Amino acid sequence: MDFELPEELAEVQKLARDFAEKEIAPTAAKDDRQHVFRKDLVTKMGDLGFFGCLVPEDDGGNGLGFLAHALISEEIARIHSAIRVYLNMQAGPAVTIAEFGSEQQKRKFLPALLSGEVVGCFAITEPDTGSDVASMKTTATRDGNGYLLNGTKIWITNATVADAGIIFAYTDRSQRHRGMSAFYVDLNQPGVSRRELDKLGTHASPTGELTFENFRVPRERLIGQEGDGFKICMRHLNHTRLGCAAGAVGLARAARDAAVSYANQREQFGQKIGQFQMNQDLIAQMVVQEEAARLLVYRAARLADHGRPNNLEVSMAKYAGGEAAAFCTDAALKMLGAYGYSTEFPAERYYRDAKAYQIVEGSVNIQKLIIAQDALGYRNANR
Numbered sequence: 001m002d003f004e005l006p007e008e009l010a011e012v013q014k015l016a017r018d019f020a021e022k023e024i025a026p027t028a029a030k031d032d033r034q035h036v037f038r039k040d041l042v043t044k045m046g047d048l049g050f051f052g053c054l055v056p057e058d059d060g061g062n063g064l065g066f067l068a069h070a071l072i073s074e075e076i077a078r079i080h081s082a083i084r085v086y087l088n089m090q091a092g093p094a095v096t097i098a099e100f101g102s103e104q105q106k107r108k109f110l111p112a113l114l115s116g117e118v119v120g121c122f123a124i125t126e127p128d129t130g131s132d133v134a135s136m137k138t139t140a141t142r143d144g145n146g147y148l149l150n151g152t153k154i155w156i157t158n159a160t161v162a163d164a165g166i167i168f169a170y171t172d173r174s175q176r177h178r179g180m181s182a183f184y185v186d187l188n189q190p191g192v193s194r195r196e197l198d199k200l201g202t203h204a205s206p207t208g209e210l211t212f213e214n215f216r217v218p219r220e221r222l223i224g225q226e227g228d229g230f231k232i233c234m235r236h237l238n239h240t241r242l243g244c245a246a247g248a249v250g251l252a253r254a255a256r257d258a259a260v261s262y263a264n265q266r267e268q269f270g271q272k273i274g275q276f277q278m279n280q281d282l283i284a285q286m287v288v289q290e291e292a293a294r295l296l297v298y299r300a301a302r303l304a305d306h307g308r309p310n311n312l313e314v315s316m317a318k319y320a321g322g323e324a325a326a327f328c329t330d331a332a333l334k335m336l337g338a339y340g341y342s343t344e345f346p347a348e349r350y351y352r353d354a355k356a357y358q359i360v361e362g363s364v365n366i367q368k369l370i371i372a373q374d375a376l377g378y379r380n381a382n383r
C-alpha cells in the first residue's frame with residue numbers, strides 16, 4: 001500500500017491549492033460577509049477543468065476521477081468552504097447525466113455544466129422531506145409531450161442563481177420510491193419561483209427555495225426512465241457526499257493550521273500557549289481526527305476510481321469528515337480565545353461553516369445508521 005499521491009494527482013492538488021490561495025483567499029472574508037455568489041470563480045474553476053474529474057473524457061470531462069475531485073474539494077474548502085460547494089453543484093449533476101443520461105442528453109447538457117457557463121443545482125429536499133427522501137411530495141404529471149412539475153423544494157444550494165438542475169419528483173406516487181423520476185430542468189423558464197434563505201454559515205454559497213407551479217418539463221429532460229429517480233438520487237448522493245467529506249477535511253485542516261499558528265505565537269503566563277498540555281491535547285485530537293478522515297476519504301475515492309462499490313466507505317468518510325470539521329473548528333475557537341470569537345479572524349467562519357458538514361448530503365445520524373446496519377448484518381451498504 002502506497003500513501004504517496006501519483007504524480008498526476010499531486011499536480012492536480014497543487015493546481016487547486018495555488019488557485020485557492022491566489023483567487024479565493026484574498027476575498028474570502030469579504031465574500032462571506034457580503035453573502036455573494038462568485039459566478040466568476042465558477043467560470044475560472046470550469047476553465048481549469050475542476051468540474052470534469054468525474055466525467056469520462058469521451059463525454060467531455062477529464063476523467064481524472066474521484067480522488068482528483070476530492071483533492072480539489074479539500075484544497076478549496078481549506079481556503080473557503082462555501083466556494084467548495086460550487087464543485088458539487090456542477091460536478092454532481094454532470095456525473096449523474098454522464099451515468100444515466102442518453103447520448104443526446106450528454107452532448108446537449110454536459111459542456112455548459114462542465115465549463116460553468118450554466119450554474120447547476122440538485123433538488124431533493126422539501127419542507128416535509130429531509131432524510132426520508134422517499135416521502136417527497138413534488139409530482140411530475142404527464143402532459144402532452146412532457147410533464148408538469150408541481151411542488152416545493154427547500155434548502156437547495158444555488159436555488160437563487162442556478163440556470164438548471166436535477167429535480168426529483170414522483171411520476172407515480174402509488175409506487176413509492178419506484179415511482180420517483182429525475183429531470184434535468186431549465187430553471188430560466190416560467191413556472192418556478194425562488195426565495196433565498198438565510199443561514200448560519202456558508203454564506204458565499206446561496207441556499208433557497210424553489211416552488212414549481214405547472215412548470216413545464218419537456219420529455220427529453222427525463223434522465224433515465226420513469227421510476228429510476230430513487231436509484232439515481234442515491235447514486236448521485238453517494239458521489240456528492242464524498243466531495244462533501246473531502247471539503248470537511250479541508251476545513252478541519254484550516255482550523256488546525258489556525259490553532260497551531262496561534263499556539264506558536266500567543267504567550268500567557270510567560271510562555272507560548274502551545275506549551276500548555278491542555279492545548280496540546282486539543283491539537284493532538286485535531287491532527288488525528290483530520291488525518292483519519294482524510295484517509296477514509298482517499299480510500300473511498302480510490303475504490304470508486306477502481307470501479308468498486310464504496311457506499312459504506314463514503315458514509316464512513318462523510319461521518320468522520322463532518323465530525324472532524326466540527327471538532328477541529330470548535331477546538332480552534334477554544335485555543336484562539338477572544339480572537340477566535342472575533343469576526344476579524346477566519347476561525348469563526350470555519351466554525352460556522354463546519355456545522356453544514358454534519359447536515360448536508362445525509363446527516364451524521366444517517367451515515368451512522370448506514371455504517372451500523374452494515375456492521376450488524378441488517379443491510380449491506382455495498383449491495
Ligand SMILES: Cc1cc2nc3c(=O)[nH]c(=O)nc-3n(C[C@H](O)[C@H](O)[C@H](O)COP(=O)(O)OP(=O)(O)OC[C@H]3O[C@@H](n4cnc5c(N)ncnc54)[C@H](O)[C@@H]3O)c2cc1C
Binds near residue numbers: 364
Ligand atoms: C446549507 C445547506 C445546503 C443544502 N443543500 C441542499 C441541496 O442542494 N439539495 C437538497 O436537496 N438538499 C439540500 N440541503 C438539505 C439537506 O440535504 C437536508 O437538510 C438533510 O438531508 C437533512 O434533512 P433535514 O434537515 O430535513 O433533517 P431531518 O431529516 O428532519 O432530520 C432531523 C434530525 O433527525 C435525524 N434523523 C432523521 N432521520 C433519522 C433516522 N432514521 N435515524 C436517526 N436519526 C434521524 C437527523 O440526523 C437530524 O439530526 C441543504 C441543507 C443545508 C443546511
